[in-house]
Amino acid sequence: MDDIAFLLNGTPVRLRGESPTRTLLDWLRESRGLKGTKEGCNEGDCGACSVMVTDERGSRALNACILFLPQLHGRAVRTVEGMSGPKGELHPVQSAMIDKHGSQCGFCTPGFVVSMAVAHKNGARDHDDQLAGNLCRCTGYAPI
Secondary structure (H helix, E strand, O other): OOOOOEEEEEEEEEEEEOOOOOOOOOOOHOOOOOOOOOOOOOOOOOOEEEEEEEOOOOEEEEEEEHOOOHOOOOOOOHHHHHOOOOOOOOOOOHHHHHHHOOOOOOHHHHHHHHHHHHHHHHHHHHHHHHHOOOOOOOOOOOOO
16 A cells, blocks of 8 residues: 655654555554543534644545545645644633533534634634534534
8 A cells, every 4th residue: 555645733744554444543542642522422423522624625524534535645634633833822712612601511613613714714604604614502503
């Protein structure tokens, strides 16, 4: 199998010998210890595992539970752990979630933060559409 090279939170990564069917979610949690990306449904429906993937087409929020490692080659991946600024300052989306009390149990929060950060980066204003792939069982969505 060929090497898989991509950026993870701004740091170059080169993988060799990984199974082509290993998901980004499993790799992040098991091999990198990045537990902020959550496993909710493991079917691509809930958005708890959302990560930002950037390539020549721009940035998108994608579900890490259905994204296989070879699909990352040549792309940049940003997890919720990589959302803060260079000096550790919160991303504007993270600050807004805190200010508006947009989290209760917190399980879905990382996925919402990533999806909203992608929308923020892309200048999107249709927030309902941007968050259509994220589910929350606690907040009733109004604070988010």
